[in-house]
Amino acid sequence: MTDASTGPGAPAATELPAAAPARRGIWPFRRRGRTRVEEAPPVGPDSDEGSGAGIGRALKILLIIAASVVIAWGMGGIKGILAPTLLALVLTICAQPVRVWLERHGTPSGLATGAVALTVFALLAGFIGLLIVALAQFVGMLPQYKPQLQEFGDKLGEWAQTIGLGAEQVQQIKSSFNPSQFLGFFSGLLGSALSLTAFLVVVLTMLILMPADAAYTPTLLKQLEPSRPNLVFALGSFAHGVRRYMVVTTVLGVVQGILNGLALWALGVPAALLWAILSFLCSFIPNVGYFVALVPPLVFGFLTGGWGTVIAIIVIYGVVNAVVQSIIQPKVVGNAVALSQTLTFFAVLFWAVVLGPIGAILAIPITLLIRAVLVDADPQARLWRPYIGDLRHTRELMKEDAVARKAERQQLHGKGASGA
Incomplete structure (x- = not known):
C-alpha cells in the first residue's frame, strides 16, 4: 500500500529554508550566551558519614547548638x-x-x-x-x-523629630546628653x-x-604529647597565636592611643588623655572598637571647635586606624589569628553579651582557645579551618582559578578573532 503523502500525484514536499547564519559584528556589545549545565549532586555519603553512630547530621547540629546555649x-x-x-x-x-x-x-x-x-x-x-x-x-x-x-542634645532631638522618630525616642536622645x-x-x-x-x-x-x-607546663605537655600529639600541637599554636596577637595589639594600641591623644590635645578637645586611653582599650575590639572610641571625642570636639574640629577628628582617627589596624597589624600578626571578618565581628558581640565589656576585649583570644580545642586538636575537624578564616590555601586556589579564567578568555578571544 502506497502512502498518500509519498505516492504519485502527491504535492511536492516544501523545503524549509536553511537557518540564517549568525550575524556578527552588527552590535559590538552582544552578550555571548552560556549554556548553564546543572550539576548533579554527589553520589554516596561524605567521608565522615556514619561516624555519629546512627545519629543524623541535623540532630547532631541541634544538639551542638543546644549545648552551646x-x-x-x-x-x-x-x-x-x-x-x-x-x-x-x-x-x-x-x-x-x-x-x-x-x-x-x-x-x-x-x-x-x-x-x-x-x-x-x-x-x-x-x-x-x-x-x-x-x-x-x-x-x-x-x-x-x-x-x-543639653543644647546639643535638644538640637539633635529636634532633628530626630523631623525624620519621624517618636516622642519617646526623641526624649531618650535628649536625656542621653x-x-x-x-x-x-x-x-x-x-x-x-x-x-x-x-x-x-x-x-x-x-x-x-x-x-x-x-x-610545670612544658613538662606536662611533654608527658601528654605521646598520647595526645594533636592536642599538644593545638595548645602550642594557641599560645603562640594569642601571644603574638596580644603583644602586637598592645604595642600598636599604645601607638594609636598616643597619636590620637596628641591630635585631640592639639585640637583643644577636653579630656584628651581619657579619650587616648579609650582608644587604646578599643584597639583590642575589632570592627566595633573604632566607633566606640570615636564618638565621645566627636561630641566634645563639636562643643569646643564646631564642625571643623569634628571633620579633623574623623580624618585623623580614620587615617591612624587604617594604617595601624588595616595595614601594619595584619602584616605583623600574619596567620596567627586566621579568623574571618564575619566570625570576628560575631565573636565580639557574643562575648560582650556573655562576659560584659571584658568579653569584647578578650573576644579574639577566647575564640582562638575554642578553635584550638574543638578544631585544631581534631585532625578530622581541621577541614573546617578554611571556613572560619584560614585562607592560605584558598587564596592560592583563587589565584590559580583567576589565571585559568584569564587564559580561557584569551583563548576564546583568539578564536573569535580568527573566525571573524
Whole structure:
C-alpha cells in the first residue's frame, strides 16, 4: 500500500529554508550566551558519614547548638569570676616568654616567676592609676559643659523629630546628653567600686598562682604529647597565636592611643588623655572598637571647635586606624589569628553579651582557645579551618582559578578573532 503523502500525484514536499547564519559584528556589545549545565549532586555519603553512630547530621547540629546555649548561659552566670580568670590567663601566656628567658639566663624558677608577676602587677597598677587620673580630670571639667551638652542634645532631638522618630525616642536622645549619663557610661564600663575591687582581687590572685603553675607546663605537655600529639600541637599554636596577637595589639594600641591623644590635645578637645586611653582599650575590639572610641571625642570636639574640629577628628582617627589596624597589624600578626571578618565581628558581640565589656576585649583570644580545642586538636575537624578564616590555601586556589579564567578568555578571544 502506497502512502498518500509519498505516492504519485502527491504535492511536492516544501523545503524549509536553511537557518540564517549568525550575524556578527552588527552590535559590538552582544552578550555571548552560556549554556548553564546543572550539576548533579554527589553520589554516596561524605567521608565522615556514619561516624555519629546512627545519629543524623541535623540532630547532631541541634544538639551542638543546644549545648552551646547552655554553656554560654552558664558562663554568663559566673562571668564575675570567669572574666578576670580569662584575663589573667591571657596575661600569663603573654608573660611566659619573659620567665623562660630569665630561667635560661640562670635565674631560679621562683625568682623568675615572682619577677614576671611583679612586672605584670606594675603594668596593671600604672594603667589603672592613669585611668583614675583621666577620669578625675573628666569628672572635674564635665559640669562646665552641661549647658552645651543639653543644647546639643535638644538640637539633635529636634532633628530626630523631623525624620519621624517618636516622642519617646526623641526624649531618650535628649536625656542621653545629660552629664550624668556620661558618668553612667564609664561607671557601667568599669562597674561599681565593689565589683571592680572583686575583679582586681581575682586577677591579682590568679596572676600569682598561674605563673607558678606555668612553670610545670612544658613538662606536662611533654608527658601528654605521646598520647595526645594533636592536642599538644593545638595548645602550642594557641599560645603562640594569642601571644603574638596580644603583644602586637598592645604595642600598636599604645601607638594609636598616643597619636590620637596628641591630635585631640592639639585640637583643644577636653579630656584628651581619657579619650587616648579609650582608644587604646578599643584597639583590642575589632570592627566595633573604632566607633566606640570615636564618638565621645566627636561630641566634645563639636562643643569646643564646631564642625571643623569634628571633620579633623574623623580624618585623623580614620587615617591612624587604617594604617595601624588595616595595614601594619595584619602584616605583623600574619596567620596567627586566621579568623574571618564575619566570625570576628560575631565573636565580639557574643562575648560582650556573655562576659560584659571584658568579653569584647578578650573576644579574639577566647575564640582562638575554642578553635584550638574543638578544631585544631581534631585532625578530622581541621577541614573546617578554611571556613572560619584560614585562607592560605584558598587564596592560592583563587589565584590559580583567576589565571585559568584569564587564559580561557584569551583563548576564546583568539578564536573569535580568527573566525571573524
